[in-house]
Amino acid sequence: MSGGYVICxxxxxxxxxxxxxxxxxxxxxxxxxxxxxxxxxxxxxxxxPNSSQFGETTIIPALFRGDAQTAAASGQLISWNQYLGTTGHRTILTGANTGNIYEDYLIGLAGFAFLDKSINISEIKFQISDRKIGRINVEEAMAYENPAIIFEDGLILSEETGFSLYAYVLSRGDIRLCPIGFQLNRVPNKLMTTNTGAALT
Structure with a gap:
Protein backbone atom coordinates (compact mmCIF):
# COMPACT_ATOMS: atom_id res chain seq x y z
CA MET A 1 0.00 0.00 0.00
CA SER A 2 2.76 2.41 -0.96
CA GLY A 3 0.32 4.96 -2.38
CA GLY A 4 -1.68 5.52 0.81
CA TYR A 5 -5.45 5.61 1.17
CA VAL A 6 -8.50 7.87 1.04
CA ILE A 7 -11.60 7.99 3.26
CA CYS A 8 -14.69 8.82 1.23
CA PRO A 49 -15.57 -22.15 -13.78
CA ASN A 50 -15.32 -25.78 -14.83
CA SER A 51 -13.15 -28.38 -13.11
CA SER A 52 -10.01 -27.30 -14.99
CA GLN A 53 -10.41 -23.64 -14.05
CA PHE A 54 -10.26 -21.44 -10.96
CA GLY A 55 -13.20 -19.20 -10.15
CA GLU A 56 -13.98 -15.73 -8.87
CA THR A 57 -16.46 -14.42 -6.32
CA THR A 58 -16.87 -11.67 -3.77
CA ILE A 59 -14.82 -11.85 -0.58
CA ILE A 60 -16.64 -14.44 1.56
CA PRO A 61 -16.87 -13.86 5.36
CA ALA A 62 -16.23 -17.56 6.07
CA LEU A 63 -12.54 -17.06 5.21
CA PHE A 64 -12.22 -14.95 8.36
CA ARG A 65 -12.75 -14.97 12.09
CA GLY A 66 -14.18 -11.97 13.87
CA ASP A 67 -13.54 -10.67 17.37
CA ALA A 68 -15.54 -13.40 19.12
CA GLN A 69 -14.12 -16.27 17.05
CA THR A 70 -10.57 -14.97 17.53
CA ALA A 71 -11.06 -14.87 21.30
CA ALA A 72 -12.48 -18.40 21.25
CA ALA A 73 -9.85 -19.62 18.74
CA SER A 74 -12.54 -21.41 16.73
CA GLY A 75 -15.27 -20.87 14.16
CA GLN A 76 -15.59 -18.32 11.37
CA LEU A 77 -17.81 -15.45 10.30
CA ILE A 78 -21.02 -16.08 8.39
CA SER A 79 -21.68 -12.35 7.88
CA TRP A 80 -19.65 -9.16 8.06
CA ASN A 81 -21.87 -8.16 10.97
CA GLN A 82 -20.27 -8.92 14.32
CA TYR A 83 -20.75 -7.84 17.91
CA LEU A 84 -17.78 -6.20 19.62
CA GLY A 85 -18.24 -7.01 23.28
CA THR A 86 -14.97 -5.58 24.60
CA THR A 87 -13.51 -2.10 24.23
CA GLY A 88 -9.89 -1.22 23.55
CA HIS A 89 -7.43 -2.87 21.16
CA ARG A 90 -9.11 -5.86 19.48
CA THR A 91 -8.53 -8.21 16.56
CA ILE A 92 -11.71 -7.76 14.54
CA LEU A 93 -10.74 -9.76 11.43
CA THR A 94 -8.17 -12.51 10.99
CA GLY A 95 -7.74 -15.52 8.73
CA ALA A 96 -10.09 -18.37 9.66
CA ASN A 97 -7.25 -20.90 9.51
CA THR A 98 -5.71 -19.94 12.88
CA GLY A 99 -4.93 -16.49 11.54
CA ASN A 100 -4.07 -17.53 7.98
CA ILE A 101 -6.03 -17.42 4.74
CA TYR A 102 -7.03 -20.97 3.83
CA GLU A 103 -5.17 -22.85 1.12
CA ASP A 104 -6.81 -22.61 -2.34
CA TYR A 105 -7.95 -18.98 -1.95
CA LEU A 106 -6.48 -15.65 -3.04
CA ILE A 107 -7.92 -12.27 -2.09
CA GLY A 108 -7.45 -8.90 -3.77
CA LEU A 109 -8.08 -6.24 -1.12
CA ALA A 110 -8.97 -2.72 -2.29
CA GLY A 111 -10.21 -1.29 1.00
CA PHE A 112 -12.96 -1.55 3.60
CA ALA A 113 -16.55 -0.31 3.66
CA PHE A 114 -18.42 0.65 6.83
CA LEU A 115 -21.93 -0.73 6.34
CA ASP A 116 -23.37 0.88 9.49
CA LYS A 117 -24.00 4.58 10.03
CA SER A 118 -22.83 4.23 13.64
CA ILE A 119 -19.08 3.61 13.84
CA ASN A 120 -17.71 2.42 17.17
CA ILE A 121 -13.99 2.23 16.36
CA SER A 122 -11.47 5.06 16.15
CA GLU A 123 -8.40 3.41 14.62
CA ILE A 124 -7.42 0.40 12.55
CA LYS A 125 -4.15 -1.22 11.58
CA PHE A 126 -3.45 -4.52 9.91
CA GLN A 127 -0.79 -7.04 9.06
CA ILE A 128 -0.29 -9.34 6.06
CA SER A 129 2.28 -12.02 6.87
CA ASP A 130 5.21 -10.03 8.31
CA ARG A 131 4.22 -6.81 6.54
CA LYS A 132 2.67 -4.31 8.93
CA ILE A 133 0.41 -1.46 7.79
CA GLY A 134 0.50 1.38 10.32
CA ARG A 135 -2.36 2.83 12.34
CA ILE A 136 -5.09 4.72 10.48
CA ASN A 137 -7.45 6.99 12.39
CA VAL A 138 -10.93 6.49 10.94
CA GLU A 139 -12.92 9.05 12.93
CA GLU A 140 -13.24 11.17 9.78
CA ALA A 141 -15.50 8.39 8.49
CA MET A 142 -18.07 9.32 11.14
CA ALA A 143 -18.92 12.42 9.08
CA TYR A 144 -20.02 10.35 6.07
CA GLU A 145 -23.27 8.53 5.36
CA ASN A 146 -21.69 5.39 3.86
CA PRO A 147 -17.94 5.68 4.41
CA ALA A 148 -15.18 3.59 2.94
CA ILE A 149 -11.41 3.41 3.19
CA ILE A 150 -9.99 2.92 -0.30
CA PHE A 151 -6.35 2.01 -0.86
CA GLU A 152 -4.52 3.75 -3.67
CA ASP A 153 -2.71 0.47 -4.36
CA GLY A 154 -4.54 -2.82 -3.87
CA LEU A 155 -3.14 -5.61 -1.73
CA ILE A 156 -3.06 -9.36 -2.36
CA LEU A 157 -3.70 -11.82 0.47
CA SER A 158 -2.11 -15.09 -0.58
CA GLU A 159 -3.26 -18.55 0.45
CA GLU A 160 -1.80 -19.81 3.73
CA THR A 161 -0.66 -16.28 4.58
CA GLY A 162 -1.39 -14.56 7.86
CA PHE A 163 -3.83 -11.65 7.97
CA SER A 164 -5.04 -9.66 10.96
CA LEU A 165 -7.06 -6.43 11.16
CA TYR A 166 -6.93 -4.66 14.51
CA ALA A 167 -9.15 -1.85 15.76
CA TYR A 168 -9.49 0.37 18.79
CA VAL A 169 -13.07 -0.22 19.95
CA LEU A 170 -14.71 2.80 21.57
CA SER A 171 -17.95 1.17 22.69
CA ARG A 172 -19.62 -2.23 22.72
CA GLY A 173 -21.99 -2.95 19.88
CA ASP A 174 -22.41 -4.25 16.35
CA ILE A 175 -20.07 -3.40 13.51
CA ARG A 176 -20.20 -4.31 9.83
CA LEU A 177 -16.81 -3.68 8.28
CA CYS A 178 -16.74 -5.29 4.84
CA PRO A 179 -13.59 -5.82 2.76
CA ILE A 180 -13.82 -4.43 -0.78
CA GLY A 181 -12.25 -6.51 -3.52
CA PHE A 182 -12.18 -9.94 -5.16
CA GLN A 183 -11.69 -13.56 -4.18
CA LEU A 184 -10.30 -16.33 -6.39
CA ASN A 185 -10.93 -20.00 -5.62
CA ARG A 186 -8.67 -22.80 -6.88
CA VAL A 187 -11.28 -25.52 -6.28
CA PRO A 188 -14.59 -24.28 -7.73
CA ASN A 189 -16.65 -26.98 -6.00
CA LYS A 190 -15.86 -25.47 -2.62
CA LEU A 191 -18.03 -22.49 -3.59
CA MET A 192 -20.49 -24.25 -5.87
CA THR A 193 -21.51 -27.23 -3.73
CA THR A 194 -21.30 -25.86 -0.20
CA ASN A 195 -24.33 -24.29 1.44
CA THR A 196 -24.44 -20.54 1.93
CA GLY A 197 -22.80 -19.63 5.22
CA ALA A 198 -20.85 -22.90 5.37
CA ALA A 199 -17.20 -23.05 6.39
CA LEU A 200 -14.56 -22.90 3.65
CA THR A 201 -11.57 -25.12 4.38
Missing amino acids: ELASVKENFPEFQRMMESLHTSLISKASADWAPKTFGGMA
Whole structure:
Protein backbone atom coordinates (compact mmCIF):
# COMPACT_ATOMS: atom_id res chain seq x y z
CA MET A 1 0.00 0.00 0.00
CA SER A 2 2.76 2.41 -0.96
CA GLY A 3 0.32 4.96 -2.38
CA GLY A 4 -1.68 5.52 0.81
CA TYR A 5 -5.45 5.61 1.17
CA VAL A 6 -8.50 7.87 1.04
CA ILE A 7 -11.60 7.99 3.26
CA CYS A 8 -14.69 8.82 1.23
CA GLU A 9 -18.34 8.08 0.54
CA LEU A 10 -18.68 4.55 -0.82
CA ALA A 11 -21.51 5.50 -3.18
CA SER A 12 -19.53 8.27 -4.86
CA VAL A 13 -16.08 6.69 -4.78
CA LYS A 14 -15.86 6.50 -8.58
CA GLU A 15 -16.55 10.22 -8.86
CA ASN A 16 -14.38 11.40 -5.98
CA PHE A 17 -11.54 8.93 -6.53
CA PRO A 18 -11.10 8.60 -10.32
CA GLU A 19 -8.12 6.29 -9.85
CA PHE A 20 -10.39 3.74 -8.16
CA GLN A 21 -11.45 1.97 -11.35
CA ARG A 22 -7.88 1.82 -12.60
CA MET A 23 -6.68 0.46 -9.26
CA MET A 24 -9.44 -2.18 -9.24
CA GLU A 25 -8.61 -3.27 -12.79
CA SER A 26 -4.90 -3.47 -11.95
CA LEU A 27 -5.61 -5.44 -8.77
CA HIS A 28 -7.91 -7.82 -10.65
CA THR A 29 -5.30 -8.39 -13.36
CA SER A 30 -2.52 -8.95 -10.81
CA LEU A 31 -4.66 -11.38 -8.82
CA ILE A 32 -5.53 -13.45 -11.90
CA SER A 33 -1.88 -13.45 -13.02
CA LYS A 34 -0.76 -14.72 -9.63
CA ALA A 35 -3.45 -17.41 -9.58
CA SER A 36 -2.56 -18.50 -13.12
CA ALA A 37 1.08 -18.91 -12.07
CA ASP A 38 0.41 -20.51 -8.68
CA TRP A 39 -2.39 -22.81 -9.83
CA ALA A 40 -1.17 -23.77 -13.32
CA PRO A 41 -2.39 -25.42 -15.48
CA LYS A 42 -5.75 -24.12 -14.28
CA THR A 43 -7.06 -21.07 -16.13
CA PHE A 44 -9.42 -18.30 -15.12
CA GLY A 45 -13.08 -19.29 -15.39
CA GLY A 46 -14.86 -16.28 -13.91
CA MET A 47 -18.03 -16.82 -11.89
CA ALA A 48 -18.85 -20.21 -13.45
CA PRO A 49 -15.57 -22.15 -13.78
CA ASN A 50 -15.32 -25.78 -14.83
CA SER A 51 -13.15 -28.38 -13.11
CA SER A 52 -10.01 -27.30 -14.99
CA GLN A 53 -10.41 -23.64 -14.05
CA PHE A 54 -10.26 -21.44 -10.96
CA GLY A 55 -13.20 -19.20 -10.15
CA GLU A 56 -13.98 -15.73 -8.87
CA THR A 57 -16.46 -14.42 -6.32
CA THR A 58 -16.87 -11.67 -3.77
CA ILE A 59 -14.82 -11.85 -0.58
CA ILE A 60 -16.64 -14.44 1.56
CA PRO A 61 -16.87 -13.86 5.36
CA ALA A 62 -16.23 -17.56 6.07
CA LEU A 63 -12.54 -17.06 5.21
CA PHE A 64 -12.22 -14.95 8.36
CA ARG A 65 -12.75 -14.97 12.09
CA GLY A 66 -14.18 -11.97 13.87
CA ASP A 67 -13.54 -10.67 17.37
CA ALA A 68 -15.54 -13.40 19.12
CA GLN A 69 -14.12 -16.27 17.05
CA THR A 70 -10.57 -14.97 17.53
CA ALA A 71 -11.06 -14.87 21.30
CA ALA A 72 -12.48 -18.40 21.25
CA ALA A 73 -9.85 -19.62 18.74
CA SER A 74 -12.54 -21.41 16.73
CA GLY A 75 -15.27 -20.87 14.16
CA GLN A 76 -15.59 -18.32 11.37
CA LEU A 77 -17.81 -15.45 10.30
CA ILE A 78 -21.02 -16.08 8.39
CA SER A 79 -21.68 -12.35 7.88
CA TRP A 80 -19.65 -9.16 8.06
CA ASN A 81 -21.87 -8.16 10.97
CA GLN A 82 -20.27 -8.92 14.32
CA TYR A 83 -20.75 -7.84 17.91
CA LEU A 84 -17.78 -6.20 19.62
CA GLY A 85 -18.24 -7.01 23.28
CA THR A 86 -14.97 -5.58 24.60
CA THR A 87 -13.51 -2.10 24.23
CA GLY A 88 -9.89 -1.22 23.55
CA HIS A 89 -7.43 -2.87 21.16
CA ARG A 90 -9.11 -5.86 19.48
CA THR A 91 -8.53 -8.21 16.56
CA ILE A 92 -11.71 -7.76 14.54
CA LEU A 93 -10.74 -9.76 11.43
CA THR A 94 -8.17 -12.51 10.99
CA GLY A 95 -7.74 -15.52 8.73
CA ALA A 96 -10.09 -18.37 9.66
CA ASN A 97 -7.25 -20.90 9.51
CA THR A 98 -5.71 -19.94 12.88
CA GLY A 99 -4.93 -16.49 11.54
CA ASN A 100 -4.07 -17.53 7.98
CA ILE A 101 -6.03 -17.42 4.74
CA TYR A 102 -7.03 -20.97 3.83
CA GLU A 103 -5.17 -22.85 1.12
CA ASP A 104 -6.81 -22.61 -2.34
CA TYR A 105 -7.95 -18.98 -1.95
CA LEU A 106 -6.48 -15.65 -3.04
CA ILE A 107 -7.92 -12.27 -2.09
CA GLY A 108 -7.45 -8.90 -3.77
CA LEU A 109 -8.08 -6.24 -1.12
CA ALA A 110 -8.97 -2.72 -2.29
CA GLY A 111 -10.21 -1.29 1.00
CA PHE A 112 -12.96 -1.55 3.60
CA ALA A 113 -16.55 -0.31 3.66
CA PHE A 114 -18.42 0.65 6.83
CA LEU A 115 -21.93 -0.73 6.34
CA ASP A 116 -23.37 0.88 9.49
CA LYS A 117 -24.00 4.58 10.03
CA SER A 118 -22.83 4.23 13.64
CA ILE A 119 -19.08 3.61 13.84
CA ASN A 120 -17.71 2.42 17.17
CA ILE A 121 -13.99 2.23 16.36
CA SER A 122 -11.47 5.06 16.15
CA GLU A 123 -8.40 3.41 14.62
CA ILE A 124 -7.42 0.40 12.55
CA LYS A 125 -4.15 -1.22 11.58
CA PHE A 126 -3.45 -4.52 9.91
CA GLN A 127 -0.79 -7.04 9.06
CA ILE A 128 -0.29 -9.34 6.06
CA SER A 129 2.28 -12.02 6.87
CA ASP A 130 5.21 -10.03 8.31
CA ARG A 131 4.22 -6.81 6.54
CA LYS A 132 2.67 -4.31 8.93
CA ILE A 133 0.41 -1.46 7.79
CA GLY A 134 0.50 1.38 10.32
CA ARG A 135 -2.36 2.83 12.34
CA ILE A 136 -5.09 4.72 10.48
CA ASN A 137 -7.45 6.99 12.39
CA VAL A 138 -10.93 6.49 10.94
CA GLU A 139 -12.92 9.05 12.93
CA GLU A 140 -13.24 11.17 9.78
CA ALA A 141 -15.50 8.39 8.49
CA MET A 142 -18.07 9.32 11.14
CA ALA A 143 -18.92 12.42 9.08
CA TYR A 144 -20.02 10.35 6.07
CA GLU A 145 -23.27 8.53 5.36
CA ASN A 146 -21.69 5.39 3.86
CA PRO A 147 -17.94 5.68 4.41
CA ALA A 148 -15.18 3.59 2.94
CA ILE A 149 -11.41 3.41 3.19
CA ILE A 150 -9.99 2.92 -0.30
CA PHE A 151 -6.35 2.01 -0.86
CA GLU A 152 -4.52 3.75 -3.67
CA ASP A 153 -2.71 0.47 -4.36
CA GLY A 154 -4.54 -2.82 -3.87
CA LEU A 155 -3.14 -5.61 -1.73
CA ILE A 156 -3.06 -9.36 -2.36
CA LEU A 157 -3.70 -11.82 0.47
CA SER A 158 -2.11 -15.09 -0.58
CA GLU A 159 -3.26 -18.55 0.45
CA GLU A 160 -1.80 -19.81 3.73
CA THR A 161 -0.66 -16.28 4.58
CA GLY A 162 -1.39 -14.56 7.86
CA PHE A 163 -3.83 -11.65 7.97
CA SER A 164 -5.04 -9.66 10.96
CA LEU A 165 -7.06 -6.43 11.16
CA TYR A 166 -6.93 -4.66 14.51
CA ALA A 167 -9.15 -1.85 15.76
CA TYR A 168 -9.49 0.37 18.79
CA VAL A 169 -13.07 -0.22 19.95
CA LEU A 170 -14.71 2.80 21.57
CA SER A 171 -17.95 1.17 22.69
CA ARG A 172 -19.62 -2.23 22.72
CA GLY A 173 -21.99 -2.95 19.88
CA ASP A 174 -22.41 -4.25 16.35
CA ILE A 175 -20.07 -3.40 13.51
CA ARG A 176 -20.20 -4.31 9.83
CA LEU A 177 -16.81 -3.68 8.28
CA CYS A 178 -16.74 -5.29 4.84
CA PRO A 179 -13.59 -5.82 2.76
CA ILE A 180 -13.82 -4.43 -0.78
CA GLY A 181 -12.25 -6.51 -3.52
CA PHE A 182 -12.18 -9.94 -5.16
CA GLN A 183 -11.69 -13.56 -4.18
CA LEU A 184 -10.30 -16.33 -6.39
CA ASN A 185 -10.93 -20.00 -5.62
CA ARG A 186 -8.67 -22.80 -6.88
CA VAL A 187 -11.28 -25.52 -6.28
CA PRO A 188 -14.59 -24.28 -7.73
CA ASN A 189 -16.65 -26.98 -6.00
CA LYS A 190 -15.86 -25.47 -2.62
CA LEU A 191 -18.03 -22.49 -3.59
CA MET A 192 -20.49 -24.25 -5.87
CA THR A 193 -21.51 -27.23 -3.73
CA THR A 194 -21.30 -25.86 -0.20
CA ASN A 195 -24.33 -24.29 1.44
CA THR A 196 -24.44 -20.54 1.93
CA GLY A 197 -22.80 -19.63 5.22
CA ALA A 198 -20.85 -22.90 5.37
CA ALA A 199 -17.20 -23.05 6.39
CA LEU A 200 -14.56 -22.90 3.65
CA THR A 201 -11.57 -25.12 4.38
